[in-house]
């Protein structure tokens with residue numbers, strides 16, 4: 210079977226690109242290994258308001274508007290960040306992906322659901338993608354293929370492209386809960402080294418709890434669940450616990466002859482938070498521009514597609530670079546420093562700085578302002594001398610917490626998990 214473009218993966222990146230290409234009249238196939246798009250659900254589903262301003266996205270997937278959050282330090286301090294208008298929206302990710310796919314299918318994209326792409330061969334005339342379901346295999350031929358495979362990087366090498374190399378390990382599950390007014394974030398080296406933990410209320414009955422860390426996330430997840438901050442308020446699990454790696458540094462190259470990477474497959478993810486929906490959409494839009502251009506010139510060579518690489522690096526490269534730096538600073542900072550940073554954010558002048566420059570999807574503005582602030586460096590350098598004195602882990606993090614493993618069974622955090630800090 211021959212197409213103009215074969216897209217592998219029906220997440221936000223693949224579906225968005227498919228919609229654009231099909232609407233432009235290209236013959237598009239989307240190959241998705243799962244029978245139901247968006248399942249299994251693993252993502253929290255927060256998308257900044259900017260995504261809805263920039264793109265025509267399905268509002269039916271939105272579960273609630275988000276305008277505030279409280280950030281907790283590992284040593285007990287907290288700071289509340291709040292705005293008058295929604296800064297982001299919580300979505301049902303499965304519904305979001307399905308609605309994008311429906312739209313692309315309506316424009317003419319062919320969906321191969323329940324088919325896994327197993328091999329790619331690039332030759333001077335074609336990209337050939339071999340896909341398999343339970344009954345056998347089929348080879349789809351196309352001018353080019355777009356790898357939107359999320360955190361699965363098995364196919365990259367077959368196109369001559371390398372996979373991203375830096376990752377956060379993330380776990381999340383949904384739990385029963387009572388009224389929960391707003392998002393709670395938990396930071397600290399002993400809580401979630403290199404990133405953060407979260408409790409995101411879905412409605413009056415449910416909360417999504419998760420952590421992303423450098424290293425293995427499950428022990429930190431279990432300890433967060435067992436912490437006084439959550440133990441009393443979180444009920445039984447409503448979903449299995451899902452575990453997944455998120456790339457937090459871009460792939461060295463995203464374009465080869467007749468092949469491109471997009472979304473998590475290209476490492477187009479916010480390095481500090483692991484958030485990738487907005488970047489996936491934005492970069493998929495740019496990938497679609499390059500492929501539409503390729504279809505008009507007939508040039509799908511690496512050189513012909515390079516405009517995509519330049520465009521996405523121009524669009525989000527600065528945020529990725531600042532985010533990586535900030536993540537390393539966070540991973541390096543001890544609990545005392547992070548506690549002091551949270552304390553700093555309580556001050557009026559910092560609240561004003563955050564209100565002025567924080568942007569859910571463009572992190573570099575906030576970092577530029579922070580890095581210009583003597584108070585910020587004061588806190589970090591005071592922490593530098595304090596780093597030699599190891600900060601005490603919060604009392605709740607010191608014990609072996611009980612929690613849930615991948616399948617939802619109760620497990621105990623390894624007693625040596627603090628040694629990893």
Ligand SMILES: Cc1cc2nc3c(=O)[nH]c(=O)nc-3n(C[C@H](O)[C@H](O)[C@H](O)COP(=O)(O)OP(=O)(O)OC[C@H]3O[C@@H](n4cnc5c(N)ncnc54)[C@H](O)[C@@H]3O)c2cc1C
Pocket residue numbers: 217218219220221222223240241242243247251252253254255256324325326327357358359360361364379380381419452453454455471472473474478483484485486487489
């Ligand atoms: C716990 C957790 C919470 C998160 N929360 C947020 C959040 O709140 N906000 C945010 O912006 N980001 C969040 N993210 C990140 C976000 O989920 C990803 O950045 C986003 O899903 C990337 O979209 P994508 O289309 O690139 O990949 P994906 O959504 O991962 O889609 C890839 C698709 O490709 C399919 N696939 C892979 N290999 C093959 C193959 N060989 N053949 C066929 N199909 C294949 C997969 O089945 C999948 O459907 C979170 C991530 C995790 C792990």
